[in-house]
Amino acid sequence: MIDLDETDRALVRALAEDATASAGALGRALGLSQPACWRRIKRLREAGVFRGAQVELDVQALGFGVTVFLGVKLAAKGRAGVEDFERAVQAIPEVQTVEHVLGAYDYRLRVVARDISDFERVLRRRVMTLPGVGNLDANVLLSEERRPGPLG
Structure with a gap:
C-alpha cells in the first residue's frame, strides 16, 4: 500500500473525474509543475493505484435500454x-x-x-x-x- 498525501488524493480525484486530463492541466489545477505532476502520476501508476484508462460507454446511446x-x-x-x-x-x-x-x-x-x-x-x-x-x-x-x- 502506498502512502498518499493530500496532493496525491486530489490528483486521484481529478483523474477519476477525467482520465484524459493532461499532466499540465492537472498540475495547473493543483499548483504543481507539469513534470512534478507527471512524476506523481507515474509513481501512482507504478504503485498500482491506477489499473488503466477506460472509456465509459453510454449503453443507452448504443441502443441498450x-x-x-x-x-x-x-x-x-x-x-x-x-x-x-x-x-x-x-x-x-x-x-x-x-x-x-x-x-x-x-x-x-x-x-x-x-x-x-x-x-x-x-x-x-x-x-x-x-x-x-x-x-x-x-x-x-x-x-x-x-x-x-x-x-x-
Whole structure:
C-alpha cells in the first residue's frame, strides 16, 4: 500500500473525474509543475493505484435500454465448476461485469439488452445454458447515480 498525501488524493480525484486530463492541466489545477505532476502520476501508476484508462460507454446511446443485475447461484461449487462458469460467462457480450460475491448468490452479473424481450433471449439462450448455473435472481435497473469513491 502506498502512502498518499493530500496532493496525491486530489490528483486521484481529478483523474477519476477525467482520465484524459493532461499532466499540465492537472498540475495547473493543483499548483504543481507539469513534470512534478507527471512524476506523481507515474509513481501512482507504478504503485498500482491506477489499473488503466477506460472509456465509459453510454449503453443507452448504443441502443441498450435495459440493464439487469442477475444473481447467479451455482449448482455445484467445485473448482472446475467455478472455472467453467467464469470462462463461459466471459464470452457473452451482453454481460458487462462479473462479480464473484459472498452471500445469497455466488455471482452478480450486470447484463445489458435492447429491451425486455432481448433480455429474455439473452437469459434463455446464453445465461441459463452456462455450465453450473443453478438459481437465478433478476433485478431491473430503474435509475443509476454515480457517487464519488472513498477519496471523493
